Amino acid sequence: MLKFAPILLAIVYGLVMYRFSAWRTARTLDEQSTELADPELKKLIDQMAGALELPRIRVHIYEIDPVNGLAASDGRIFITRGFYRKYANGEVSKEELASVIAHELGHVALGHSRRRMIDFSGQNALRTALAMVLSRFLPGIGVWIANTLTTLLAARLSRGDEYEADEYAAALLTKAGIGTAPQKTLFTKLEALTSGRAGVMPAWLMSHPKTDERIKAIEKLENKWGIA
Template sequence: MLALSLAPPGALAQGTTGNANLPTLGDSARGDLSPVFERRIGEAIMRDIRRDRDFLDDQPILEYLNGFGASLVAAHPGARGETGADYYFFAVRDPMLNAFALPGGFIAVHSALLLAAQSESELAAVLSHEIGHVAQRHIARMIGQQKQDALIPLAAMLLAALVARASTDAAVGVAMGGQGLAIQRQLDFSQDAEREADRVGFQIMGAAGYDTSGMVAFFSRMQTASRAYSDLTPAWLRSHPLTSERISDIQSRIRETPYRQRADSIEFHLVRARARVLQDESASGLAAARAAFEAQLAQQNRQQLSAAHYGLAYVALKKGELAKAAASLASARAALERKEAAVFSAGPKGSDGGAMFTSLALEIKLAPGQTALVQQQVVAEAEQAYQRYPLSRGIARQYASALINAGKLDNATRYLREQVQLYREEPKLHELLAKVYSAQGKLALQHMALAESYALGGGLLAALNQLTLARKAGDATFYDNALIDAQEREWQKRQREEMKEQEENK
């Protein structure tokens, strides 16, 4: 809620003149909200978002969005802004067309917007726009504007108190006028920020090699939708009000830019298929997704055909139809490999969707209901997948799950201990480690691992409770108790600091 009060849910825009470098903000904005505090606000909001059921905690989607977003950021020297923003991209389950930037570089996309984007260039347009908001520090600037505008209604209310002696109606008029002026100033700021974000977003997606006409295509389609929906205007348009002037400005920039065609990667289509399934996992939602994928099978484009089979495989997995899921996944791979298909570009850096196909294959074999034989066989497959795709955190965790399901607990413990040393900020690794310790009957270590997981998720109180349980478990060694005491002191100190900071910022 804090983030939404600081900035419109959609993103704020960035802007600039036509220069290739992003402008540097003045000291006033920097003083209103320091980069460190801005990031801390974003991290606090993200802790709440991650606990929300509508946070799409789906590793293939997260890996795609962060890889895609990172390529946009890397393409433009000024995309990180003066604060050197460290970006994190994620998706939330929501039927409204929307995307938004939080303080500190956290950028979200609604599942509906993923489905509405008809190409990667259109998705690049939205994410580049949001990156522009972060790079230009629009939230910090908006807070500075709000502090100034707070004086306007205050002065108006003081004046109204004097006028009220003569006329109550006149006093109301004075007060409303002051509020209206403050609101208008905020609207003016928002519109300027949106124009900035358009311009910087245009620069970013162009530098990354995407078709810049995707920006005007997506924005124009959303503007048309706003006329059709009336009061049901998509959220992205309410928080990113489009004007003909903005679209015309983008069109004029496109005319000055050489045309560049960009083929979509297969991952884009596969991610959209996953988003369609995850957007509504009810029985009716899965039935609607299946119908959409079956209709998509009529497409001649092999990427679309492959994505349709992939989506059917994912629907079958959600329904527990494991044999059907495996068969549909095999069809998805076969459709992509058809020799008679038109010339196909694999996308950036020869991307072929292999990691996503492999991940879903493992997901099917790790699903509840699989035979003991499959659970044993999947260990070797998961290890090979981990070696082939070492940067995939999802596959890394699937390998750990395969070891646990196969009863190879000692191997799982060694592997996960190595992983938590390499990726200390990954809560799910600690959760898996706690699962292994539980199976081994190591209660103190189980509670210590859970404590780490809760602390990384922002639940310091729950983490401290787990440390108390670890101390009382009875099997804690002298070394374990020393670690428990040290961690408890650290988290208690952090908890006091957070409470003090909350009091100071009330």
């Protein structure tokens, strides 16, 4: 029994760190966010709420600079201040920002945000636990294998989630009368905002699918639904 103690400790450590990360993330969002009050965006958000038969959809501004949208594990939707600033400066349209909100709603509705953390603390805990286990059987290369497996698994799961959230958003935007065009134009803009990083990293190591692949997936849905 004692020989399995390090493995059990590694598993417990991973679970504790995952829980701590969830608590820390929720607290950070509470402390650094305020509810969105933009009247133009609110009209589009209300359209999506109506399409979902919900009384309202609460969207918050997360006070950080990176351009991103987030879905918390408790179901809250966040747009970063950096992303909102792009909209305020006219670099992103209100419809395009609405498509981000629809995408994040997809993560919530499909259960993605409950399976993975907004930050990577949970992933790091898993990597540490796996490294401890593998190092007992494969000294010297156990840590490398753990890092590789964790990165590949996280990337693959994340890409699958992104495609599913894109499809959910496309359906919601269509039903709300906003349409799928803002999704596709935003994908192209985000490619530029990330400084061409998608063209450097191998697709199988990316947490998000490539821009052209996401656009093609949306166009397949349009053809399937008979949208011109």
